[in-house]
Amino acid sequence: MVVVAYHGHAFFAPLQVPGGYLAVDLFFGLSGFVLAHAYAHRFASGLQTAAFMKARVIRLYPLYFLAAVMSVCSNYAAYRFAGGQFSTIAAITSLLMLPDLQSVPLYPMNYPAWSLFFELLVNLAYVVLWPKLTTKRLIAGLCFVAVLLGLYAFANGGVDYGSKWSGFTGGTLRVTFSFFAGVLLHRFRPRSSISPAAWGILLAMIAIFLLPIANRIAFDLLCIFTLFPALIWLAARYEPHNQTIFTWLGAISYAVYVLHYPALLAAERALSLLQISPDDLAPTSGFAFVSLLIAGCWATEVLYDKPIRDFASGRRAAKRNAAGMAII
Numbered sequence: 273m274v275v276v277a278y279h280g281h282a283f284f285a286p287l288q289v290p291g292g293y294l295a296v297d298l299f300f301g302l303s304g305f306v307l308a309h310a311y312a313h314r315f316a317s318g319l320q321t322a323a324f325m326k327a328r329v330i331r332l333y334p335l336y337f338l339a340a341v342m343s344v345c346s347n348y349a350a351y352r353f354a355g356g357q358f359s360t361i362a363a364i365t366s367l368l369m370l371p372d373l374q375s376v377p378l379y380p381m382n383y384p385a386w387s388l389f390f391e392l393l394v395n396l397a398y399v400v401l402w403p404k405l406t407t408k409r410l411i412a413g414l415c416f417v418a419v420l421l422g423l424y425a426f427a428n429g430g431v432d433y434g435s436k437w438s439g440f441t442g443g444t445l446r447v448t449f450s451f452f453a454g455v456l457l458h459r460f461r462p463r464s465s466i467s468p469a470a471w472g473i474l475l476a477m478i479a480i481f482l483l484p485i486a487n488r489i490a491f492d493l494l495c496i497f498t499l500f501p502a503l504i505w506l507a508a509r510y511e512p513h514n515q516t517i518f519t520w521l522g523a524i525s526y527a528v529y530v531l532h533y534p535a536l537l538a539a540e541r542a543l544s545l546l547q548i549s550p551d552d553l554a555p556t557s558g559f560a561f562v563s564l565l566i567a568g569c570w571a572t573e574v575l576y577d578k579p580i581r582d583f584a585s586g587r588r589a590a591k592r593n594a595a596g597m598a599i600i
Contacts, residue, residue, distance in 0.1 A: 274481045276532045282550040284558035291481040293432045296387050297450045298500045304454025305504055315402050324399045334580040335530050340366045342534035343381035377436050384533050386435045390447040410456050421445040431492045453501050462509040470512040477503055527569035
């Protein structure tokens with residue numbers, strides 16, 4: 273939701289989310305923690321690189337493909353009816369989940385997709401390096417990358433890099449530090465317990481994104497190096513009593529992230545045909561957009577993404593076989 277408000281600021285004005293881009297760094301940290309939890313024991317049992325990357329593509333690509341189709345259709349409609357520009361090469365690379373070498377942004381038709389590209393790259397690095405990724409080496413590597421990221425941030429005026437080719441180095445440093453920090457945190461994960469503190473962690477996270485900080489560089493680095501790892505560790509420590517809402521938010525979170533940008537562009541273009549600006553209706557337009565987005569993402573998760581992932585990973589066939597054995 274923070275990322276949606278950050279990218280759709282015209283829909284939410286005068287509400288502002290100045291630190292919205294930092295949600296990507298938190299996402300990378302969560303990804304490292306979760307993948308270490310899900311796959312470390314499977315790597316130890318002999319899971320191969322190809323099988324792991326296949327599982328990651330199955331997880332990420334179906335919803336990404338839907339977002340790419342939305343983006344291509346929206347851009348082509350704008351080109352035909354509003355005199356915009358349309359690149360066939362950009363459309364093809366977008367559908368194939370490849371960055372466009374001829375444009376300034378890596379993914380000109382869906383800017384946030386850059387983070388998914390970096391996610392797959394760091395996933396590949398993780399599985400390849402895992403046999404030699406001792407805790408001491410992990411800590412040493414994180415310290416080295418932290419120094420590089422700090423130097424890069426002060427030299428380039430911030431950490432909000434990665435979506436454009438000019439910021440490829442910055443994006444690489446961001447994903448490398450946060451992802452492997454999540455992997456390290458998992459090795460020191462605490463015992464979990466039920467506590468109302470889980471809600472406090474969530475509110476603290478939201479507050480970080482909303483704070484209007486003057487010295488952004490120092491604060492952003494503080495978040496990436498300390499606050500986000502602390503929040504991830506605490507979130508692993510304290511579980512809410514009723515996990516239904518958290519489970520539901522987790523189920524739709526990826527759909528919200530990957531679909532929100534093409535949906536925002538489509539909404540802006542539809543309103544422009546009616547000669548309406550999102551600012552004219554903000555922030556009501558923002559809350560209406562989020563409501564429709566959540567409903568659409570939930571339906572997409574249930575009716576589209578999960579069935580495709582089950583089929584591609586063989587889970588549906590396994591369930592049928594298990595049911596047949598039960599009957600026999």
